[in-house]
Amino acid sequence: MSIVNKGFRRRQGGESARELPPGQHLTADFPVLQAGPTPRIDLDDWRFTIRDGLGSEHSWTWDQFKLLPSERFTVDIHCVTTWSKLDTEWEGVSLDTLFESIETAAAFALIGSYGGYTTNLPLRDLRGGKAWIVYGYQGAPLCAAHGGPARLLVPHLYFWKSAKWVRSIELRDSDSPGFWERFGYHNYGDPWREQRYAGD
Amino acid sequence: MNSMLRWRVARVVHSVRETGSAQTISLNVPRWGGHRAGQHVDVKLTAEDGYSAQRSYSLSRPADGERIELTVQEIPEGEVSPYLAGLGAGDQIELRGPIGGWFVWAPADAASVLLVGGGSGIVPLMAMLRQRVVAGTAHFRLVYSVRSPADVYYAQELGRLERACDWLQLALVYTRVAPPQTVRPPGRVSAADLAPTEWVLADGARVYVCGPTGFVESMTTMLIEQGYQPPAIRTERFGPSQ
Numbered sequence: 001m002s003i004v005n006k007g008f009r010r011r012q013g014g015e016s017a018r019e020l021p022p023g024q025h026l027t028a029d030f031p032v033l034q035a036g037p038t039p040r041i042d043l044d045d046w047r048f049t050i051r052d053g054l055g056s057e058h059s060w061t062w063d064q065f066k067l068l069p070s071e072r073f074t075v076d077i078h079c080v081t082t083w084s085k086l087d088t089e090w091e092g093v094s095l096d097t098l099f100e101s102i103e104t105a106a107a108f109a110l111i112g113s114y115g116g117y118t119t120n121l122p123l124r125d126l127r128g129g130k131a132w133i134v135y136g137y138q139g140a141p142l143c144a145a146h147g148g149p150a151r152l153l154v155p156h157l158y159f160w161k162s163a164k165w166v167r168s169i170e171l172r173d174s175d176s177p178g179f180w181e182r183f184g185y186h187n188y189g190d191p192w193r194e195q196r197y198a199g200d
Numbered sequence: 201m202n203s204m205l206r207w208r209v210a211r212v213v214h215s216v217r218e219t220g221s222a223q224t225i226s227l228n229v230p231r232w233g234g235h236r237a238g239q240h241v242d243v244k245l246t247a248e249d250g251y252s253a254q255r256s257y258s259l260s261r262p263a264d265g266e267r268i269e270l271t272v273q274e275i276p277e278g279e280v281s282p283y284l285a286g287l288g289a290g291d292q293i294e295l296r297g298p299i300g301g302w303f304v305w306a307p308a309d310a311a312s313v314l315l316v317g318g319g320s321g322i323v324p325l326m327a328m329l330r331q332r333v334v335a336g337t338a339h340f341r342l343v344y345s346v347r348s349p350a351d352v353y354y355a356q357e358l359g360r361l362e363r364a365c366d367w368l369q370l371a372l373v374y375t376r377v378a379p380p381q382t383v384r385p386p387g388r389v390s391a392a393d394l395a396p397t398e399w400v401l402a403d404g405a406r407v408y409v410c411g412p413t414g415f416v417e418s419m420t421t422m423l424i425e426q427g428y429q430p431p432a433i434r435t436e437r438f439g440p441s442q
Contacts, residue, residue: 002252003209003292005245010253011279023244023254025279032413033437035302037420037430082242082254116431145417183301184205196242197205197299 020084021191027083030146035179038144039115039165046149048133050098053106053171058098062149068093071132075155077162078191090153091136095126098133106171110178111152114165119178120187121154121161123171130156133166158189158196205296207244208232212291213267218353222320223285224260224271229295234263237331238304238324238408238436241270241297245280255280258324258410258436259298262331271353273320273438303408303436307336312400314428315342316389316419318411321438322353325410329361329368341369341400345389345415348377369399391422402427410436 016026049059060068072091078084109123125131135142135150142148147164154161160180181187186195194200210227218224239259246252260271274285287293305313305328313332315325322344332340346352352372362370371393374386396402407428409419416435423433 002207002246003294004248005283005293006248008245008253008283009247009249010251011277023252025253031437032417034435036435037424037433038417039430081256145413179302184299199205 016084017086021078022194023196024078024082024084024191027085030085030088031079031081031083032145033079033081033160034164035117036115039113040144041114041149041165043149048150048166049168050102051168051170052102052104053173054104058102065093065133065150066135068097072136073132075153077155077159080158080160080185080189080196084191089138090132090134092132092134092150092153094129095131095133096129099127102171104171106173108172108175110170110172110176111161111163111166112168112170113163114167117163117165117179119161119163120176120181121157122175122188125154125157126169130154156190158186158191160185161189205299207294207296209292210268210295212287212289212293214289215285215287218271219351221274221351222271222353223274224269225284225287226267226269227293227295228266229268230266232263232266232268235259235268235298236301236304236306237262237327239298239300239327240324241268241295242299243270243280243284244294244296245283246294253280256299257284258327260323260326260330262327262334271320271323271326300436303410303434305331305406305408307331307334309406310337312339312405313341314394314400314405314407314423315340316345316394316407316409316411316423317342318345318389318415318419319347319351319438320353321409321411321415321436323410324436325408326354328408332367333361333365337367339367339369339399341371341397343371343373343389343393345373345375345411347375349374349379389419389422391426394419394422394426394428396427403429405432407433408436409433411438413437 043062046062076086131154134153152163152166210229213226215225244254257270261269272284275281317325373389378386
């Protein structure tokens with residue numbers, strides 16, 4: 001059941017140069033949304049860790065991480081709160097690079113962040129050139145408010161999956177809901193299928 | 201929130217001017233299942249040509265049966281908010297919710313509460329205050345930052361609550377223009393406004409901060425410097441995304 005709101009119309013100039021996922025609108029700025037304070041992380045203390053679920057850990061310090069081959073790329077991002085931002089430029093390390101040395105039969109990943117945030121996604125969504133750990137945005141170091149020093153970037157899913165201040169990836173045989181997923185947000189979050197909330 | 205969040209048709213019961221740039225809209229939603237203080241709804245508008253737009257708005261008071269209330273900040277040149285502000289009794293919109301389970305307060309929460317709101321960020325905090333009026337035992341302190349007296353949402357009600365409720369401390373902080381008899385010169389919320397007191401101890405208090413991004417960033421930084429624990433600070437940011 002859909003009603004028509006008489007007199008409501010698309011704002012002039014609101015058209016997008018290319019198609020947006022359903023229910024999204026364009027924004028030129030970069031809104032900040034998060035559940036708590038912005039953590040301040042000293043680069044000397046920063047670690048990024050992948051746990052393979054079999055008891056092995058693969059950990060990188062900041063200096064080690066910055067030596068990994070990096071990529072610069074441009075993608076569109078889509079937030080569940082209905083804003084989309086086109087042509088955002090990032091720099092970071094592909095998850096494919098990080099997974100090169102890791103053998104796993106796990107099917108799921110639980111992402112952990114400094115500050116305690118978590119989010120979950122199938123491991124296949126982190127592989128195949130679809131996901132990065134990014135530390136640069138628009139040619140500058142990623143600022144803390146946007147997830148710096150480093151955040152996950154999975155642009156084909158709603159942006160809450162792109163965990164800010166990323167700290168760890170735990171590989172798992174079974175799926176386990178993350179922070180927003182436990183509060184009723186969709187477990188997978190595909191913007192093109194408008195999977196905002198559980199049941200969508 | 202396990203079931204699918206259906207779109208529902210809500211009918212405007214009444215709509216009143218809250219300030220020069222905000223409108224409080226009371227809606228009837230058939231079979232509304234209730235919500236928790238601090239939650240929001242998604243509103244959807246559909247044009248005659250099929251174009252539709254969705255935005256999130258905080259619920260400004262606890263549910264009263266099928267009656268809910270939103271306060272909408274009108275964004276000049278905005279696509280959705282001016283249309284919502286112009287609705288009258290009997291008009292219909294689609295919405296779904298309640299949404300969000302983190303930025304919420306429940307009467308069973310006994311910890312002291314510090315609410316810090318900037319501008320329209322008062323809306324979900326007001327829902328918590330109004331919920332506390334109905335039930336609960338917690339002490340509340342509200343620090344509410346506004347540009348001028350004319351920008352205060354719920355002004356009369358806040359004044360009444362401050363006088364009537366022995367569990368409430370209210371600090372209005374005027375950033376540009378203060379009323380004539382105000383001692384404090386206009387200025388931003390300072391560390392002193394957020395300093396822990398016996399009323400709201402740094403240890404064990406729950407803090408809710410809502411407002412524009414810059415406001416939330418500076419408030420949370422000051423709160424942590426004042427000794428509040430980062431895990432006890434919950435934030436929600438507002439702001440036009442266009």
